[in-house]
Amino acid sequence: MSLPALLKNAPRAISTRLGAQTYRFGIATHLGIVFVAVVALVLAANFLVVHAVSVEKTTTVYERVIQPLAVSAPNNLHVDPTPVVHRVETAPVQAALQRYRTAIRARIDAQSDDASTEWRAASDDLQQTTGNFIRLAAEIGKRADAMRIAGTLAAWESDADALIALADQRRDTLRAYVAAADALSLQGKHSLDHSWKIFGLVITRQTLLQYDGALTELHNAADDLKEATASERSTLDRLAELENRGRALLESNESGFRRTSGAAWYLAHHDGYRQLAQLRQQLDEQSASLGERTSKNVESGDDVSRNIPRRLQTVTQAFSRAATTATAGSSAPATQLASPVVDHQADAPQTTQSVIYHDDADNRNRQTIIGCISAGVVLILLVIGTGTIISIARPVRRMLDATTRLARGEGSVRVARGGIRELDRLAVAFNSMADELTQARAVAIDYQRGLEDKVDERTRQLRDYAENDYLTGLPNRRQFLSLLQGTLEDAELSKHLVGVYFLDVDNFKYINDSLGHAFGDRVLISLATRLRETVAGFGRAARFGGDEFTVVFEHARTIDEIRHAGLQIVKAFQGPLCIDGKDLIVGVSVGASIYPEHEIEAESLLKAADAALFRAKRLGRSQLALFTSDLLETAANNFSIEQGLRRAVERGEFELLFQPEVGAESLQTQLVEALIRWRMPDGRLIAPGEFLAVAEESGLIIEICDWVLIKAVQSAARLYHGSWPEVRVAINIFPRQLLDPAFTARLHNLLTQFRLPASCIEIELTESVLQTGPTTLAALRQLQGMGIAIALDDFGTGYSSLSSLQQLPLSRVKLDRSLIADMDASPRSRAMVRAIIGMCQELGLEITAEGVERPEQFAQLAEHRGLTMQGFLLSHPVPETELERVRHEVAQRAQELVLTARAPAVVKSRDERDLSAAQSA
Numbered sequence: 001m002s003l004p005a006l007l008k009n010a011p012r013a014i015s016t017r018l019g020a021q022t023y024r025f026g027i028a029t030h031l032g033i034v035f036v037a038v039v040a041l042v043l044a045a046n047f048l049v050v051h052a053v054s055v056e057k058t059t060t061v062y063e064r065v066i067q068p069l070a071v072s073a074p075n076n077l078h079v080d081p082t083p084v085v086h087r088v089e090t091a092p093v094q095a096a097l098q099r100y101r102t103a104i105r106a107r108i109d110a111q112s113d114d115a116s117t118e119w120r121a122a123s124d125d126l127q128q129t130t131g132n133f134i135r136l137a138a139e140i141g142k143r144a145d146a147m148r149i150a151g152t153l154a155a156w157e158s159d160a161d162a163l164i165a166l167a168d169q170r171r172d173t174l175r176a177y178v179a180a181a182d183a184l185s186l187q188g189k190h191s192l193d194h195s196w197k198i199f200g201l202v203i204t205r206q207t208l209l210q211y212d213g214a215l216t217e218l219h220n221a222a223d224d225l226k227e228a229t230a231s232e233r234s235t236l237d238r239l240a241e242l243e244n245r246g247r248a249l250l251e252s253n254e255s256g257f258r259r260t261s262g263a264a265w266y267l268a269h270h271d272g273y274r275q276l277a278q279l280r281q282q283l284d285e286q287s288a289s290l291g292e293r294t295s296k297n298v299e300s301g302d303d304v305s306r307n308i309p310r311r312l313q314t315v316t317q318a319f320s321r322a323a324t325t326a327t328a329g330s331s332a333p334a335t336q337l338a339s340p341v342v343d344h345q346a347d348a349p350q351t352t353q354s355v356i357y358h359d360d361a362d363n364r365n366r367q368t369i370i371g372c373i374s375a376g377v378v379l380i381l382l383v384i385g386t387g388t389i390i391s392i393a394r395p396v397r398r399m400l401d402a403t404t405r406l407a408r409g410e411g412s413v414r415v416a417r418g419g420i421r422e423l424d425r426l427a428v429a430f431n432s433m434a435d436e437l438t439q440a441r442a443v444a445i446d447y448q449r450g451l452e453d454k455v456d457e458r459t460r461q462l463r464d465y466a467e468n469d470y471l472t473g474l475p476n477r478r479q480f481l482s483l484l485q486g487t488l489e490d491a492e493l494s495k496h497l498v499g500v501y502f503l504d505v506d507n508f509k510y511i512n513d514s515l516g517h518a519f520g521d522r523v524l525i526s527l528a529t530r531l532r533e534t535v536a537g538f539g540r541a542a543r544f545g546g547d548e549f550t551v552v553f554e555h556a557r558t559i560d561e562i563r564h565a566g567l568q569i570v571k572a573f574q575g576p577l578c579i580d581g582k583d584l585i586v587g588v589s590v591g592a593s594i595y596p597e598h599e600i601e602a603e604s605l606l607k608a609a610d611a612a613l614f615r616a617k618r619l620g621r622s623q624l625a626l627f628t629s630d631l632l633e634t635a636a637n638n639f640s641i642e643q644g645l646r647r648a649v650e651r652g653e654f655e656l657l658f659q660p661e662v663g664a665e666s667l668q669t670q671l672v673e674a675l676i677r678w679r680m681p682d683g684r685l686i687a688p689g690e691f692l693a694v695a696e697e698s699g700l701i702i703e704i705c706d707w708v709l710i711k712a713v714q715s716a717a718r719l720y721h722g723s724w725p726e727v728r729v730a731i732n733i734f735p736r737q738l739l740d741p742a743f744t745a746r747l748h749n750l751l752t753q754f755r756l757p758a759s760c761i762e763i764e765l766t767e768s769v770l771q772t773g774p775t776t777l778a779a780l781r782q783l784q785g786m787g788i789a790i791a792l793d794d795f796g797t798g799y800s801s802l803s804s805l806q807q808l809p810l811s812r813v814k815l816d817r818s819l820i821a822d823m824d825a826s827p828r829s830r831a832m833v834r835a836i837i838g839m840c841q842e843l844g845l846e847i848t849a850e851g852v853e854r855p856e857q858f859a860q861l862a863e864h865r866g867l868t869m870q871g872f873l874l875s876h877p878v879p880e881t882e883l884e885r886v887r888h889e890v891a892q893r894a895q896e897l898v899l900t901a902r903a904p905a906v907v908k909s910r911d912e913r914d915l916s917a918a919q920s921a
Helices: 003-019 027-050 091-109 113-139 143-193 202-227 232-252 254-261 263-329 363-407 421-467 477-494 508-515 517-535 559-572 602-618 629-651 692-698 701-720 743-753 767-772 774-786 801-807 827-842 855-861 880-920
Strands: 059-063 350-354 497-505 539-545 548-556 577-579 582-584 588-595 624-626 654-663 669-679 729-732 761-765 789-795 812-815 846-849 867-869
Touching (some): 091 263, 143 202, 202 232, 202 254, 232 254, 477 497, 477 539, 477 602, 497 517, 497 559, 497 602, 508 517, 508 774, 517 559, 517 577, 559 624, 588 602, 692 701, 701 743, 789 801, 812 827, 855 880
Parallel strands (some): 729 761, 789 812, 812 846
Antiparallel strands (some): 497 588, 539 548, 577 582
C-alpha cells in the first residue's frame, strides 16, 4: 500500500481500534498520541530523505465500504465478487453487560416493580446486543468463540435468576418471621388485659408484665430485621437471645400462665416460639446462602466483564483481518475494471491511486515525499484534534442538557456514556447521582404522603377526642352538653319531659388506690359498656369526667317513667362486672333532675342532678335520689362546711376528746377512744358525723386524720409518762390512710419520738377496709407485728361481717350501737348479741359494746365476762385534762349500776323462796 493511502487510512484505523475497546483515553493520552504520531512521521520523512526509496511499480488500492446492490458487466468479462466489510462495534455489548449487572444488584436488593422492569429490560438488551454480535462472528467462521461467549452469558444469566429467586425466598421468610412475632406479641398483650386478679394473684400479673415486655422487645427486634444488611448476623443472634428469654419466662411460669390464661394460650405461645426458631434458622440459612451465592455471582460478573471483552476483541480482530484479506483479494488490473456497468442505486467503491517513481538524482521526488509526509501530519493532527474536540464538546453538551432536565424534576434523565475518559467517568458519576436523587425524591414523596396521612389521622383523632371520651368511647362533657341542649330545644317544641341523671361510682378511689389506675381504667370501660346497654332503650350516656357519668332520658312522658329508668340504672350495677376473669361488684349512686319540673337550662339541670347525687350518697350509696328544692340548700351548706373545714385546718379549730370504755368485771376504765370535735367560732362543738362526709368528698380527710393521729399519740404519751402508765388509746383510721405506703413508718416514728410503747395504741377501722384489697391487709399485718392492737368498729352493720373476722388480723370487735339499742326490749336482739359475743370469745377476740345508754342494757351486758362497755350512760367524751377525774367517776357509776341491777334479782329470788315455802305448807 502506498504511503499516501496509509496516511489517509491511519485515522480511520486508529478510530476503529479505539472504538473496539472498552478503555477510554483521557486528554493527556490524546495529546500524547498526537505528539508520538508527529514525531514518528517526522522521523519517517527524514529517513526517506536521507535514505533512497526504490519504487518499481504503481500500486492501486481499492477499498469497499458498503456491499454494492447490483453490478452488471459484459458476459465475456469476469468480475470477482466484492467482499463485505462490516464495521463491528463492541461498546454496546459492554454497556449491556454493565447495565445487566447493575439491574441484577438492584433486583436482589428490592422486589419492586421498577427493579423488576429494569432487570427484564437489561436482560432483553443484553440478549439482543450479544445475539447480533454472535451472529456476525458465526458468519466469518468464529462460531466456536461465539458459542463460548453465548454459553458464558447463558450460565451467568441462569445463576443471576437463581440468585434473585433466593433473595425473594428470603424476603418471604423474613415477612413470615415478622408476622409470627407480631401475632405472638398481640396474643401476649391480649392475655395481659385478662390477667389481673381483684383480691390476689398479683404475682401472676407481674410475670405477665415481664413476659409482655420480652414479647415487645422481640417484636421491635423483628421490625429492625427488615432494614438489616451488614449487621444481619448480629440481629439474628439478638433474635435468638430474645426468643430464649421469652421461652424461659413462659416455661418457668407455666403453672401460673395455664391457670390465668388457659392451657390453649400456653400451648399456642409454646408453638409460636418453635415456629419463630424454625423461621429464624431458615432465614439464617437463606442469608448465608444468599451471601455466598452473591459473592460467587459478583466474581462471575467480574470474570464475564473481563473475559467477554477479551473474546470480543479476538473476534473483532478476526473481522479486521477478514476485511483486509477481502480488500486485497478484490484488487484487479485496471484493464479488467475499465468499463463496468454499475447500478446507480448502489454506492460506488472509493478508489485512491498513488504512483511513486524513484529517481535518486531527482530532487523533486524527495520534495514530493516531504510534501506528502507533511500533508499526512497535518491530516493526522486535524483528525485527532477534531476527534478530541468532539469527544469533549459533545459529552459536555449532553451533561448540561441532562443537568437542566434533572433540575426541572425529570427523574428518568440519564447521560449517555462516551468521549474522553474523564468525561465518561463524569457521566457515570452523574448517572449515579441521578439515581440517588430519583430514589431520594421517591422517598421524600413517600414520606410526604405518609406525613399527610398521619396529619389526617391525627386530625380525625383530635376531632374524635373533642367529641368523645378517649377511654370509654362515650360522648364527653362537651358533646353531652351539646346533646342535652338539642334535646331540651326539641322538648320545648314537643312538650315532653327530659330526665337528666348524674352517676358516681361508689368507692371508686379505693379501687384506683389499691389495684392501680390501669385496673381502674378497665373498670370504667366495663361500667361504660353496661351503662350504654342499659340506657339504649330510652336515652344516651356520656362520661362527664373521672368516675362520673351522665345520662339523658330524651322523650319521657311521666315523672314515674324517669324514676323507673333511674332505678333500672342502679339495679343494672348490682350484678357483678367481669374484669380480667374475676367478678367485681361496683355500685353506683344516681341523682336525677327533670325538665321542665326542676330547671329549664342544661347547666342548671346538671347542677340539680349533682345535688340529688349527693343525697343518694348520704342515703347509703347504690341509691337513686330525685332533686328537691331543699337539696340546693344542702349543697350550699356542704360548700360552706367545706370552706369552713379548710379554714379550720389552717387555724387549728379541731379538738380531741376521749370517751372511756369500762370493763364489765373490773368496772375500771380499760381504754379510751379518741374522738375529734370541731370548735366553731361561736363556741359550739360539732360532732364528726356532720363534717367528716364533706371532708372525705373534698379530700381533706387525710390531713384531718393525720392531725388526729399525731394529737392522740401525744396525749397517750403524756398519760403514759404521767398518772396512767396502763393507758390505751383507740384511734379511728380511714382506709385511705392504710393505702399510703408511708403510714406504718410514720406511726412507728411517732411512737419512737414520744417514747410510747406500741401496746398503748389501738387502731379502729370499719369493714369498708376490705374493699381496698391486699395492700391494706399487708399494712394491718405490719401494724400487728409492731404490737399495735386492731379493732373492728361498727361490727354487725356490713354485708361481710363474718368474712372480716376471718380475713383481718383483729384483736377486738366493737358491736355497733344498732345491735345494742333494742336488746333490753327485744328477745331476738338479745339473742343475737349473746350469739355474737359467744362467737367472738370462741375466736379469742376482745369485745366492746357501743351505745350503752340505759341501765337495762348495762344490766344485761354485765352478765358477760370479759366484755367492755362504752356509752353516754357511763361517760360522755371529755378533754384529756379531765380524764383522771372521769376515770374515778366512771368506776363509781359502774358500781352503782351493778348494785341497781342486782337488787331486783335478790328481791325476785326471795319472793320465789317464800312462794315455794307456802306451797309446801
